Amino acid sequence: MSLTLAGLVCGEKGRVVNIVGGRGAVMKLMAMGIVPGKEVKVEGRRGGAMLISVNGTKFVIGRGLAMKVIVDVGKEG
């Protein structure tokens, strides 16, 4: 099942399948290691910010950018 990274709850994992948005946003996310195929884990949420970890690196990401990352959570339906 695909949804945006902003839609994940705390503790949930997902695999990045796509990044939608302008070239600027896509390049920025990719350059930081958020690229298709990578597993993202949501470590926490607070207000508009999410704490995520990718490849052993932690990031704080704002809701606006998190909505541009499409992830697959593996469940059917």
Place this chain on the structure above:
Amino acid sequence: MRVALVGNPNVGKTALINSLTGGNFTVGNFPGVTVEKKEGRALIDGKEVVFIDLPGVYSLQAKSLDEKVTRDFLVKEKPDLIVNVVNASNLERNLYLTLELTDFQIPMILVLNMVDMAERRGIKIDSKRLSEILGVPVVECVANRGLGIEDLKREILKGGKIPKRIGRSFEEKVRIAEKIARDVVVVRRRITLSETLDDVFMDKILGLPVFFTLMWMMFTFTFDVAKPLVDLIDLIFSNLVKLISSNNGLIFEVLASVVKGVGSVLVFLPNITFLFVALSILELSGYMPRAVYLLDSIMSKFKLQGRSIISMIMGFGCNVPAVLATRSIEDDRIRKATVLAIPFMSCSARLPIYVLFTEVFFPKSGNLVIMSLYLLGVSVGLVSALLFRTLIFKGEAEYIIELPHYMLPNLREVLMLTWNRVKHFLEKAGTIIVGMAVLLWFVTSYPSGNVENSYAGLIGKSIQPIFNPMGWDYKLVVALLTGFVAKEVVVETINLLHVNVAGMNPVQALSYIAFASLYIPCLATIAVIRGEMGFKWAIFSVFYTFSVAYLVSLAIIGVGGWLV
């Protein structure tokens, strides 16, 4: 020989340039932009080598200022050698930039930095294999402890090697980087101290109390610990003024007012320096991005970001560095809204005004009144920010910040960072204050010696009718006018003009201090707002803060008159 240091943020480039040059480097700006440039020299076996530390970037793809500066430097200045600094704990992501650098076909050396930290995390890199794949020498370092620096110096003298060009598009480079990392990295994962620290600092319940404790410590350090130095500077300047004033003549009169003006600003130098030392430590230790996350739930209600609160808290000390600190806010819309909210944060220069009036009018509940004034400032600031974010700087916040590993800050780095910022403050505030001191002396001494018939008095009288509803004396209006130069001058002017403060009623007094707390930012703040946002927004800030201050003090008169 000119060597450029290139790498991601948080890879320890500053520590590297520090140990390569033995601390012999300067911090400046790249021409025409506010991007920090560190440049240092070293003699290696009698050969002079110039190191240029380029801004930390994740790639050369996006169009941020840092990336443009880095790209332009490599294309136009053509350094003799690129030293690509890579964080060994995070090789794959760092390799994206490395592969982009291969396109420039400039001789290169790859530095695997912080290998000790990587090893503690159970990460081992086959540097020989990595060197074969990229076609450039690979050196392992722990820059902040000086390990591997001699090896690196030897390789620098050899001049590095031109790398193989790897990958065409960025997407392709990303895929290749993933493959290379899989080939050369061996991982045995372990729990690190950083994660243990995060269990406390980022805890759902403990996180915020820990944050506020740290902030309180920072405040104590900034104001209480710096106090003896403040008193010392105050003493020196007031004696200097006395000494100069004991001479007769026009030149001494002007000189005395200049020294007085400069002194009134320099007394805050210890506060500002201490504030910056505390902030540099917070920044270099890696705590800042974590605070951003902790405070986001509160700040997002006002459509701001956690990082805004740090600037706003700094504003209690001085608005000038607070505005400069907004540079670390990634999202431009949030940054601008924060800059415009900062003037409402009651800076330390406004405190003397509160003290003067509360001692006369509210001798028993002085602290409560002062506390409410601070809260008033914060509330007005946050509501204004929400207003700006809803009406002018619209849009969902877009930012992503890497949480670096915790580091014990190096004293030299802390001092360098602090000095660089204090220097800016001295330059900008210093020039304005000297000029205004002369002007102030002139408008209060001409065309006639007494204040009432001086230019300042005449201007005050002509503006006074605006404040008729509040019933303030024209001298109090003059004090506000002069406070435009620097807020501490308000009290100075009140004393100078022998204003009979006790002649006001308490409601008038309250409305006056509320106005003084909120109205037009001081000149130095306006100057930095102009620097950060442009002339138009600096003017906007002047009008906006004035209107808000006027409405609030009018409201106090209205409500107060109805209550009393």
